[in-house]
Amino acid sequence: MSTKVVLAQIAPTLGDLDRNLKMHLDEIRRAVRAGADLIIFPELSLTGYLLQDLVPECAQEGESGPLLKALARASRDIAVVAGWVERTPGSVHHNTAGCFLNGRLAHRHRKVYLPTYGMFDEGRYFGAGEVFRTFEAPWGRTGMLVCEDFWHLSSSYLLAQEGMEVLIVVSNSPVKGMDASPAPPGKAAWLGLGSVVAKFLTCYVLYVNRAGYEEGWSFAGGSYAVAPSGKVLAEGGTKAGERIAVTLDDTQLRRVRTAYPLLRDEKLDLVRRELDRIAEARYRME
Amino acid sequence: MPRPRRASTADDLKLNARLVEEILTGFIGDETRRAGMERVVVGLSGGVDSAVAACLARRALGRRGVVAVLMPYRHSHPSSLKDARDLARKLGIQAEVFDISPMVDAWYARDPGASRVRRGNKMSRERMSVLYDRSVVHEALVLGTSNKTELLLGYGTIHGDMASSLNPIGDLYKTQVRQMAEHLGISAAIRRKVPSADLWPDQTDENELGFSYDEVDRLLQLLVDQRGSRASALEAGWPRGMVDRVLRMMRRSQYKRRMPIIAKISERTVGVDFRYPRDWGT
Numbered sequence: 279m280s281t282k283v284v285l286a287q288i289a290p291t292l293g294d295l296d297r298n299l300k301m302h303l304d305e306i307r308r309a310v311r312a313g314a315d316l317i318i319f320p321e322l323s324l325t326g327y328l329l330q331d332l333v334p335e336c337a338q339e340g341e342s343g344p345l346l347k348a349l350a351r352a353s354r355d356i357a358v359v360a361g362w363v364e365r366t367p368g369s370v371h372h373n374t375a376g377c378f379l380n381g382r383l384a385h386r387h388r389k390v391y392l393p394t395y396g397m398f399d400e401g402r403y404f405g406a407g408e409v410f411r412t413f414e415a416p417w418g419r420t421g422m423l424v425c426e427d428f429w430h431l432s433s434s435y436l437l438a439q440e441g442m443e444v445l446i447v448v449s450n451s452p453v454k455g456m457d458a459s460p461a462p463p464g465k466a467a468w469l470g471l472g473s474v475v476a477k478f479l480t481c482y483v484l485y486v487n488r489a490g491y492e493e494g495w496s497f498a499g500g501s502y503a504v505a506p507s508g509k510v511l512a513e514g515g516t517k518a519g520e521r522i523a524v525t526l527d528d529t530q531l532r533r534v535r536t537a538y539p540l541l542r543d544e545k546l547d548l549v550r551r552e553l554d555r556i557a558e559a560r561y562r563m564e
Numbered sequence: 565m566p567r568p569r570r571a572s573t574a575d576d577l578k579l580n581a582r583l584v585e586e587i588l589t590g591f592i593g594d595e596t597r598r599a600g601m602e603r604v605v606v607g608l609s610g611g612v613d614s615a616v617a618a619c620l621a622r623r624a625l626g627r628r629g630v631v632a633v634l635m636p637y638r639h640s641h642p643s644s645l646k647d648a649r650d651l652a653r654k655l656g657i658q659a660e661v662f663d664i665s666p667m668v669d670a671w672y673a674r675d676p677g678a679s680r681v682r683r684g685n686k687m688s689r690e691r692m693s694v695l696y697d698r699s700v701v702h703e704a705l706v707l708g709t710s711n712k713t714e715l716l717l718g719y720g721t722i723h724g725d726m727a728s729s730l731n732p733i734g735d736l737y738k739t740q741v742r743q744m745a746e747h748l749g750i751s752a753a754i755r756r757k758v759p760s761a762d763l764w765p766d767q768t769d770e771n772e773l774g775f776s777y778d779e780v781d782r783l784l785q786l787l788v789d790q791r792g793s794r795a796s797a798l799e800a801g802w803p804r805g806m807v808d809r810v811l812r813m814m815r816r817s818q819y820k821r822r823m824p825i826i827a828k829i830s831e832r833t834v835g836v837d838f839r840y841p842r843d844w845g846t
Contacts, residue, residue: 294845330839453587455789458578491594492843496587516586 281417281526284309284317285501289490289518292326293336299324299345302360305521306352312523316417318359320448320488321424322373325363327450328492333403337365341383346376353378357415361424361448364388370405375424375448377415385413389424390433397454397495410436417526418443425449428471438479439546443531445475447485452495462516465500469510477508480535482526489518506534576785577739581747585620588732592624595730596705598846603704607695607725608632608652608659609762610644612745612754613733614709615651619748620732621707622655630657631702635691638665640762647754654751660698664690684763688724705729713738713777716784717810718817719769725761726820737784738777775806783810
């Protein structure tokens with residue numbers, strides 16, 4: 279079975295949810311017309327990134343708000359991955375990415391690793407998610423990560439142990455540390471990470487980063503898709519509005535997993551024992 | 565000339581100029597339109613910083629999107645005005661000339677003994693005042709032209725040349741601005757000029773600062789971008805006097821890089837725990 283995917287490298291408007299929803303629905307309609315099965319928007323695609331005190335003002339309660347309902351409705355024709363600020367009943371705000379499927383929110387991932395260093399300040403505004411879970415989708419068992427989550431190898435590893443075949447990573451990665459190299463610094467690191475994770479966990483990696491500007495930051499784009507072999511299938515440039523099309527093929531996934539049965543041979547019990555031992559030693563009270 | 569044994573060579577300051585141009589022109593266009601404008605005004609001094617800023621703005625907003633404002637004082641070097649005019653002509657942008665001598669001289673007529681530093685600051689703020697006034701006439705934003713070296717060393721006049729609505733070159737060291745100038749095809753007359761605020765005759769930046777931009781940019785990159793300590797700078801071979809002077813200048817000018825300090829009284833205070841992005845809803 280093959281799945282047509284669009285990586286929608288948009289630049290949302292900071293704090294203007296109605297305008298962003300309209301942009302999502304326009305992109306969704308266009309992707310449907312192009313015969314796509316899945317469209318992926320970047321991290322916090324409905325709100326923008328540098329929200330600061332706008333976080334509570336942009337938050338969506340549960341799944342009942344008009345924004346999420348509109349995306350759910352649109353997902354009758356095509357699966358949609360988008361990002362927003364979620365408020366829990368306990369008034370905790372999460373940086374959340376969700377997958378809308380067949381008219382409903384099928385899965386949601388709350389960002390676990392909130393970067394709070396250097397130029398980032400997410401820990402001030404958001405609560406951390408506490409789980410990594412996969413879900414069943416028409417194109418295969420899927421896991422989702424938000425930006426910094428991907429830089430912790432254990433995140434992808436855990437999802438893979440639960441049977442993940444497709445990893446969706448959404449981000450708002452900015453340009454920093456510019457030097458003389460031909461591509462924005464960081465681009466090579468993101469692509470390298472995606473290739474390594476795809477190859478070693480024998481899964482697809484679909485990465486969507488935003489583009490555009492906020493508060494003097496420029497977001498680097500460079501969305502990509504990597505096959506389970508580690509081969510880069512498609513790669514975007516730096517511009518806002520790029521739509522990167524890619525087709526997933528589950529026969530390729532089977533072929534790679536047969537040739538490289540790395541997941542089959544993984545020693546989960548050994549990993550758990552060793553982690554328990556290390557954690558116990560680290561946190562033992564003297 | 566110090567010869568650092570390691571850390572921060574001139575190569576570390578090299579940029580992918582094409583990519584930086586793409587980001588900065590995108591930034592200027594995006595931020596100008598977000599403010600509901602289509603134009604910027606830029607004070608063109610004849611120096612390399614304002615030349616690069618103007619050139620980027622021209623590429624971002626087009627010929628009609630940039631108005632160059634030339635504001636000589638009677639002591640300004642004649643080449644400053646000429647080079648600024650030549651650049652405006654080459655870019656095909658409108659250039660306005662306002663002599664600030666009458667305003668500055670009227671003010672100091674009552675205080676003829678004022679120091680040249682006071683006069684220099686006054687000129688800088690007079691230019692700022694003219695720029696903001698012209699920005700209303702042209703329905704434009706004021707484009708900043710302070711580079712990273714000046715910002716870090718505090719080598720600028722607060723509310724004068726440091727004032728602007730958006731600054732495309734504030735994260736580029738002086739040597740990187742020069743690299744951009746070359747990439748953008750700015751004339752050698754401007755690129756090779758000895759850097760000067762041109763506030764009094766024979767003033768040059770490097771004489772006033774006591775070191776060259778080539779040197780201090782490498783030291784700043786070590787101390788700021790690479791988070792190097794004073795000890796690591798000394799170990800790398802930088803002279804103690806220069807390291808301490810640079811660190812002192814950075815510390816003493818910190819106030820210039822911040823909004824005015826507000827005494828906290830209420831539950832929520834502007835800039836403290838009332839934090840909204842400037843680009844909110846745009």
